[in-house]
Amino acid sequence: MxxxxxxxxxxxxxxxxxxxxxxxxxxxxxxxxxxxxxxxxxxxxxxxxxxxxxxxxxxxxxxxxxxxxxxxxxxxxxxxxxxxxxxxxxxxxxxxxxxxxxxxxxxxxxxxxxxxxxxxxxxxxxxxxxxxxxxxxxxxxxxxxxxxxDTAFHATMPEYAARYAIDRRTADEHRVRRYGFHGTSHQYVSRATARLLGKDPAEVNVIVLHLGNGGSVSAVSGGVCVDTSMGLTPLEGLVMGTRSGDIDPGVVFHLHRVGGLSIDQIDELLNRRSGLLGLCGDNDMREVMRRADEGDAEAKLAFDAYVHRLRKYLGGYYAVLGRVDAVAFTAGVGENAAPVRAAACAGLEELGIAVDPELNAVRSGEARVISPEYSRVTVAVVPTDEELEIARQSFALVHQT
Missing domain, CATH: 3.30.420.40 (ATPase, nucleotide binding domain)
Structure with missing residues (x-):
């Protein structure tokens, strides 16, 4: 070069x-x-x-x-x-x-x-x-x-996955659809997971869990995103540090009409005062786990709600893909919180998903497998590198033009 x-x-x-x-x-x-x-x-x-x-x-x-x-x-x-x-x-x-x-x-x-x-x-x-x-x-x-x-990788979602079931003209006029976010990370990690398996990304179906203060899940089929948990904004999907994730839209109407909250106050509530923070007063998963281990009921509820939503998306995206070769955990919580990984995969053995406790407990900055040898689905921890992905894409574009 x-x-x-x-x-x-x-x-x-x-x-x-x-x-x-x-x-x-x-x-x-x-x-x-x-x-x-x-x-x-x-x-x-x-x-x-x-x-x-x-x-x-x-x-x-x-x-x-x-x-x-x-x-x-x-x-x-x-x-x-x-x-x-x-x-x-x-x-x-x-x-x-x-x-x-x-x-x-x-x-x-x-x-x-x-x-x-x-x-x-x-x-x-x-x-x-x-x-x-x-x-x-x-x-x-x-x-x-x-x-x-951030939205680019998710642009391959089929229309039935990207559309909300609302009036099409209204949706089109106001650009209301599911875009997804963290795409650079999902793209990098899905490819890195394929390399970890020794396969071409086109041969692999991966569920990627990007878990940080914000969090999202993607279903990647043969290197192409077919669904992701975030939507029009980064508010949809998982329970996050300060965001509610999935919520009945009627909650917004109720809080406005009955609770007297303004639209801006509801926006602030759902984006900045919900999620782990709203449930237990802490948005740092390390602190939530520490408190839960000490018997704090609010922290235990927050942890359980967080994991419950992860499991729902894991199962849902397994159904979307039909065949899953790997589940990859990434970002701050995904890479470092072994209890979250263990709890998210617990009870999914019938789907071929399992975590080896000893492998899961290992702390490393390298991509690694944490599932037992007999597991039909490889469960892995794959550190993300969004900056390197951005650099690669930028460099490739400059050399094309």
């Missing part, structure tokens, strides 16, 4: 920027870091160059432009500056791509305008993603900026 081989991956949130500089020759990290509390007092930049000591900068980062300028300065100090001729592209995580953006896309003014039009269905994410793109373009206007969309 010759020429520019580096990709800077940016994930801009409302008050943070995560970044990684990746060399596509071997997928190695040259540097990574995080700027947090942008626009607030107590701002902090943590920069970790590969092979060198991590550095921390405390400052007031007034906006994303100031944050990215500081990131550029830290990279330059390590000889990895944004002006480097070895930089091939900047890849951006963009949460919502709607129906139009189903593949990595070179950013143009037209593309940015369409991402802006999607803000109503991703009000917490797309504005920050747009800001990250605009600031990066200002810093390196000559460099290709690539948008990689």
């Amino acid at each position: 010759t020429g520019a081989t580096r990709v800077l991956v940016l994930n801009a949130g409302s008050s943070s920027v995560k970044y990684q500089l990746i060399d596509m020759v071997d997928g190695s990290r040259l540097a990574s870091g995080l700027v947090e509390r942008i626009g607030e007092s107590g701002g902090r930049l943590v920069h970790a160059p590969h092979g060198r000591e991590k550095r921390e900068v405390s400052a007031l980062f007034a906006d994303h432009a100031a944050a990215l300028k500081a990131v550029a300065e830290e990279l330059t100090a390590d000889g990895l500056g944004l002006d480097s001729p070895e930089l091939a592209a900047i890849g951006h995580r963009v949460v919502h791509g709607g129906l139009r953006f189903t593949e990595p896309t070179l950013v143009t003014e037209e593309v940015l305008a369409e991402i802006r039009r999607l803000i109503p269905v991703a009000p917490l994410h797309n504005p920050a993603n747009i800001t990250g793109v605009e600031v990066a373009r200002a810093l390196r206007p000559d460099l290709p900026q690539v948008a990689v969309f």
Whole structure:
């Protein structure tokens, strides 16, 4: 591989920027870091160059432009500056791509305008993603900026899985359908699971459980997503850290008409004060498990509700796929919470799904099998790497054009 081989991956949130500089020759990290509390007092930049000591900068980062300028300065100090001729592209995580953006896309003014039009269905994410793109373009206007969309991998869902059963004209007018999220992670993990099995992704059916503070499940048939648990927004599906997941839509009407809550208050309730937090007051699964182990009834209820929803989706997606070769756990909870994995798979032996207690208890940063040898379905822990997936897709697009 010759020429520019580096990709800077940016994930801009409302008050943070995560970044990684990746060399596509071997997928190695040259540097990574995080700027947090942008626009607030107590701002902090943590920069970790590969092979060198991590550095921390405390400052007031007034906006994303100031944050990215500081990131550029830290990279330059390590000889990895944004002006480097070895930089091939900047890849951006963009949460919502709607129906139009189903593949990595070179950013143009037209593309940015369409991402802006999607803000109503991703009000917490797309504005920050747009800001990250605009600031990066200002810093390196000559460099290709690539948008990689969280929704893209799920665009292959058949229409009967993507549609809500509401009036079609109303749905089409307001773009109401199931889009799904965490797609970059689901895509990466489904492929990595196939590699773990020694098979081509086209030969493998996988159920991927991306379990972090947000969580989603996908049914992947031969490398193609056929269903996923999140919908129009990231609120649908699993019990999450602060989100309710699946809920009777009538609850919204009831809370508004009978409870007197405004639409904004209900939005706040379901997105930020529900899930594990709503059930027991903690949204960190580690704390929930600790409390449950000590006999805390509220924490036990929260854990059981979380696992119950996982099992419902596992069984449901088994039925959707018809044949399941592997179940893959990933992300913060999925990779680290052995009790969650054990509880989610308990009692599913008739489906060929089982967990070996000793293998499940092993802590490792590597992809690994945790099911017994006799198990018909391989259960695995597969660390996700969304940044590497974004870098790969961005680099491939730049070399195609």
